[in-house]
Amino acid sequence: MGNLRSLAGLTATVAVALVGWSCEQNRNALAPKIDAPLFHFHNFECTPVKMTGGGRIDYPPEQTTKNPPASHEYETFGAHVIASGQTDANGTCLADKGELEWVDHRPEMEINGHPLNLHATSVTFAEVATDASCTDGAVHWGGILRVENTHQDGYDFEVWDCDNGEPGNNDGFAISVPALGYAVQCWAVTPAEPTCYLTGGNRQFHPTH
Amino acid sequence: MKNLNLMLILLSAWPAVVAGQSARATSYAVSVRTATVNQTTAAATLPDDGTLAQTQTSDVTIASLVSAQDAFATATGGSDGDQSDAVSSATLGTVNILNGLITADGVVAISTSTSGNSNTDGCSLGNLVVNGVQVSDPGPNTRLDLPGVGYVVLNEQIATSGGVTVNMIHVVLQQQVLGGSVKTGDIIVGSASSSVN
Numbered sequence: 001m002g003n004l005r006s007l008a009g010l011t012a013t014v015a016v017a018l019v020g021w022s023c024e025q026n027r028n029a030l031a032p033k034i035d036a037p038l039f040h041f042h043n044f045e046c047t048p049v050k051m052t053g054g055g056r057i058d059y060p061p062e063q064t065t066k067n068p069p070a071s072h073e074y075e076t077f078g079a080h081v082i083a084s085g086q087t088d089a090n091g092t093c094l095a096d097k098g099e100l101e102w103v104d105h106r107p108e109m110e111i112n113g114h115p116l117n118l119h120a121t122s123v124t125f126a127e128v129a130t131d132a133s134c135t136d137g138a139v140h141w142g143g144i145l146r147v148e149n150t151h152q153d154g155y156d157f158e159v160w161d162c163d164n165g166e167p168g169n170n171d172g173f174a175i176s177v178p179a180l181g182y183a184v185q186c187w188a189v190t191p192a193e194p195t196c197y198l199t200g201g202n203r204q205f206h207p208t209h
Numbered sequence: 210m211k212n213l214n215l216m217l218i219l220l221s222a223w224p225a226v227v228a229g230q231s232a233r234a235t236s237y238a239v240s241v242r243t244a245t246v247n248q249t250t251a252a253a254t255l256p257d258d259g260t261l262a263q264t265q266t267s268d269v270t271i272a273s274l275v276s277a278q279d280a281f282a283t284a285t286g287g288s289d290g291d292q293s294d295a296v297s298s299a300t301l302g303t304v305n306i307l308n309g310l311i312t313a314d315g316v317v318a319i320s321t322s323t324s325g326n327s328n329t330d331g332c333s334l335g336n337l338v339v340n341g342v343q344v345s346d347p348g349p350n351t352r353l354d355l356p357g358v359g360y361v362v363l364n365e366q367i368a369t370s371g372g373v374t375v376n377m378i379h380v381v382l383q384q385q386v387l388g389g390s391v392k393t394g395d396i397i398v399g400s401a402s403s404s405v406n
Contacts, residue, residue, distance in 0.1 A: 008224070010357060019326050035375060050287065050289075052286050052294055053285060053288040053294050053296045054261075054283055054296045054298065055296055055319060055321070056284045056296070056298070056319055056331040066331070066333060067338070068335075069317070069333035069334055069335035069346070070314065070315060070335040070336045071335075072314075072315050072335065074317070075345060076281070076283070076298050076300050076317065076319075077283075078263060078283040078284070078285035078296065078298070079260055079261070080259070080260055080285060080287070097260075099260060099261045101261065101263040101283055103300065105302075105315070107299065108406045109237055114267060114278075114279055114302075115279055116267065116304070117280075117281075120306065127319070148265075152212035166321065166326050167326050167328055168296075168319065168321060168323075168324050168330075169330055177235075187358050198331075199330065199331050200298075200317075200319040200321070200329075200330040200331010200332065201296045201298070201321050201330075201331060202294055202296055203322045203404060204286070204287065204289075204292060204293075204323065204325060205292075206287065206289050206292050
């Protein structure tokens with residue numbers, strides 16, 4: 001428990017620092033690079049969708065190039081979600097199934113000397129962002145995860161997932177676990193407009209499944 | 210006319226070929242193949258229904274040949290006609306091969322394939338030292354001799370049907386015989402493969 005508290009403290013610091021850093025970058029970020037994956041996530045549709053793939057993000061995630069390998073300042077992940085476009089009584093767009101495996105290799109995120117490892121125990125919602133500039137599609141989805149290092153369970157998470165053409169180096173992926181104060185995201189403006197890039201791998205949007 | 214018929218047949222078959230495209234992805238952290246050792250640790254293979262597979266091992270020790278920490282292997286993607294995709298990755302923390310002959314403290318292998326595209330973007334080797342010499346950011350298929358042992362191929366990239374395999378460290382063990390060399394085994398650390406076809 002003490003480790004998780006430490007983790008929460010660390011991540012909160014990093015997340016706050018990141019938000020601050022990102023805001024500082026915002027003025028430039030508003031003039032995005034060509035093909036930059038800007039996805040607004042203001043408007044959603046509950047339609048059938050599938051998103052698959054995985055890859056690598058280098059920290060801070062606004063950059064499109066890898067950090068020096070010895071820095072270990074990167075995350076790797078695999079993730080997919082499938083939804084049929086069904087809503088529950090509260091209007092939540094339900095996910096049929098999904099998985100998330102996330103490893104944060106940053107030394108400052110280690111727990112007991114090992115990389116932070118997050119594992120989704122359930123994926124509960126998925127909605128398609130209709131105002132995204134991702135060329136192929138964007139999905140906002142999430143559920144509940146476990147911190148594998150400590151086996152502590154029950155943390156809500158959400159991701160912002162962008163397929164911006166092929167190959168995947170213009171695709172984007174961002175994650176937040178509020179109860180841990182953990183986030184790898186890059187808000188360029190408020191409200192959310194993540195512009196994270198993959199430095200390896202690919203996200204694949206499937207409009208039907 | 211025969212050519213036209215052939216073309217029509219091919220054109221009519223083409224969508225079926227595309228629709229039948231399938232994704233494959235595999236990865237593993239460490240593999241050793243010698244006369245006495247045949248072991249692969251932390252391996253993941255994309256399930257037939259697509260989705261995702263991951264395995265992890267905190268500590269890897271294979272005989273006195275390889276030790277490593279924090280090994281993760283992930284395979285993900287989906288078969289969906291011309292939207293099929295496959296991504297695999299293998300990552301490791303500290304790595305020690307052949308009692309310090311090769312060391313590294315961060316290995317990332319990533320292989321990505323979509324219809325008509327494959328790459329190994331995202332691969333890296335951190336603090337790599339080979340036979341006492343620091344090696345930074347080796348290019349694809351960098352070969353270095355290991356006197357008395359064989360040789361190592363760093364960032365080994367192998368084109369496959371519809372995809373690519375990357376082995377970040379591939380040691381080929383050799384034995385000198387009658388003035389020549391005979392391969393006696395392989396040690397591979399950080400392997401990722403993907404394909405769509």
